[in-house]
Amino acid sequence: MREDLTIARDEIARVQEIINAVLDFARSGSSEREWFDLRQLVEQTVALLRKSMATRDVELDLELGHVPPIHAERGGLRQVALNLLTNSFQATPDGGRIGIRLWQADDDVVALSISDTGQGIPAEQISRIFNPFYTTKAPGEGTGLGLSIVYTTIQRHGGQIHVESTPGHGTTFHIRLPRESADEPVPPTPLTAAAEELLYPPPPV
Numbered sequence: 001m002r003e004d005l006t007i008a009r010d011e012i013a014r015v016q017e018i019i020n021a022v023l024d025f026a027r028s029g030s031s032e033r034e035w036f037d038l039r040q041l042v043e044q045t046v047a048l049l050r051k052s053m054a055t056r057d058v059e060l061d062l063e064l065g066h067v068p069p070i071h072a073e074r075g076g077l078r079q080v081a082l083n084l085l086t087n088s089f090q091a092t093p094d095g096g097r098i099g100i101r102l103w104q105a106d107d108d109v110v111a112l113s114i115s116d117t118g119q120g121i122p123a124e125q126i127s128r129i130f131n132p133f134y135t136t137k138a139p140g141e142g143t144g145l146g147l148s149i150v151y152t153t154i155q156r157h158g159g160q161i162h163v164e165s166t167p168g169h170g171t172t173f174h175i176r177l178p179r180e181s182a183d184e185p186v187p188p189t190p191l192t193a194a195a196e197e198l199l200y201p202p203p204p205v
C-alpha cells in the first residue's frame with residue numbers, strides 16, 4: 001500500500017514536471033511585450049483561418065471596434081485567438097456561426113468575445129476545460145493544451161477569461177484585457193493545484 005502511494009506520488013511529480021515543461025515551452029519566445037493594435041491582430045488571425053474555414057459552411061460574424069493600442073505579448077495573444085477560434089470551428093456544425101467581437105470596455109480595458117453556435121459544453125465538464133491535457137477529442141485529434149495556454153496567457157497579462165455555454169446551442173468565451181499591466185505571476189493551473197494537493201495533502205484536522 002505504502003509502495004503504491006510512493007509510486008503514485010512519483011508519477012504525479014513526473015506528470016507535473018511534464019506539464020510545467022510543456023507550458024514553459026508554450027510561453028517561450030512570446031514573453032516580449034510591445035504596443036500593438038489588437039484589432040489588426042484579430043483580423044490577421046481570422047485571415048489565417050479563413051482558408052480552412054472555407055472548407056465548411058460556417059459563417060463568421062465580425063464586429064471589430066477600434067480599440068486603443070495595448071501593451072502585450074503579440075505572439076501569445078495571437079495564440080489565444082487562434083486556439084479559441086479553432087475550438088469554435090471544431091465545435092460548430094455546418095450551417096453554424098462564429099462571432100468575434102472586440103470593443104473598448106473602459107478606459108484601460110479591452111474586451112474580446114468569441115462565440116459559436118456549436119455543440120456547447122455540458123455543465124459537468126465546464127470546470128475542467130482549462131486543465132492541461134483535458135480533451136474530449138478522439139486520441140490524436142487534440143492535446144487538450146489549447147485552453148490551458150489561453151488561460152495562462154490571459155492570467156499573465158492580468159486579464160480575465162470566463163466561459164458561458166448552453167449544450168446544444170453554443171459557447172461564448174469572454175476576455176477582458178488591461179491595456180497595460182505588470183507581468184503577473186502565473187497562478188497554478190487547476191491540474192497543477194490538484195496534483196500538489198495529492199503530493200502535499202493538507203494535514204488532517
Ligand SMILES: Nc1ncnc2c1ncn2[C@@H]1O[C@H](COP(=O)(O)OP(=O)(O)OP(=O)(O)O)[C@@H](O)[C@H]1O
Nearest residue numbers: 087088091120129135136137142143144145146147
Ligand atoms: N467552443 C467550444 N465548444 C464546445 N466545446 C469546447 C469549446 N472549446 C473547448 N471545448 C471543450 O474543451 C476541451 C478542451 O479544449 P482545448 O482547446 O484545451 O483542447 P482540445 O481542443 O481538445 O485540443 P487541442 O487544443 O490541443 O487541439 C475540448 O476538447 C472541448 O471538449
Ligand SMILES: [Mg+2]
Nearest residue numbers: 083087146147
Ligand atoms: Mg483546442
